[in-house]
Amino acid sequence: MLYKNVIKKLIDKILDNDINEAPFTIISLENNLSKELEINLKGEPLKVKLLGRLDRIEEKDGVLRIIDYKTGQLKKPKQQAKETMEEHMDRIFEDIDYKEHFQQLFYAFVYLDSGDDKDLVIGVYPIRDLSSGIYWFEEEPIVKEKTLLFENKLKGLLEKIFDSATPFTQTDEIERCKYCDYKSICYRD
Numbered sequence: 001m002l003y004k005n006v007i008k009k010l011i012d013k014i015l016d017n018d019i020n021e022a023p024f025t026i027i028s029l030e031n032n033l034s035k036e037l038e039i040n041l042k043g044e045p046l047k048v049k050l051l052g053r054l055d056r057i058e059e060k061d062g063v064l065r066i067i068d069y070k071t072g073q074l075k076k077p078k079q080q081a082k083e084t085m086e087e088h089m090d091r092i093f094e095d096i097d098y099k100e101h102f103q104q105l106f107y108a109f110v111y112l113d114s115g116d117d118k119d120l121v122i123g124v125y126p127i128r129d130l131s132s133g134i135y136w137f138e139e140e141p142i143v144k145e146k147t148l149l150f151e152n153k154l155k156g157l158l159e160k161i162f163d164s165a166t167p168f169t170q171t172d173e174i175e176r177c178k179y180c181d182y183k184s185i186c187y188r189d
């Protein structure tokens, strides 16, 4: 009963927000997408399959909006005033406070390959703070330059992961371990 009531309240709040955002068109919900990305492993090409489950894709005023529902705490770091696009992208890949931003850019990257060349924005619905509405990571639609930058950084990261000469080591940033799927086999104490 308790769960049912909590879920009902959350749905009511989301619908209230949606009424404020209307008109818009839902394109898909819980959509599983995949894409192959070719990386270079010491001169040998390797195709890596990327998967993403996109909670919600909608279109408003000709702009595609990729939105995720977030149940956990959401930090809202923005690009700093003096930061270049490259420096900001480095931060998105390295700083755990930007993990939701990374995830949404990843979804946008997987989605953009589906042949749609519309303007696209990324955001999340923070379930713990629904009254503040959708949080958008970027003020403007994502530009091609940013997608290319993301692709290059992602390739670099995958090449490092697949490189057998680069060992996996436990992170020094304990915060990362909190929700790690591998903590039961990692034996971190």
Ligand code: SF4
Pocket (backbone or CB within 6 Å): 169, 170, 171, 176, 177, 180, 181, 182, 183, 186, 188
């Ligand atoms: S629990 Fe282990 S594998 Fe997971 S983030 Fe921490 S150190 Fe890495």
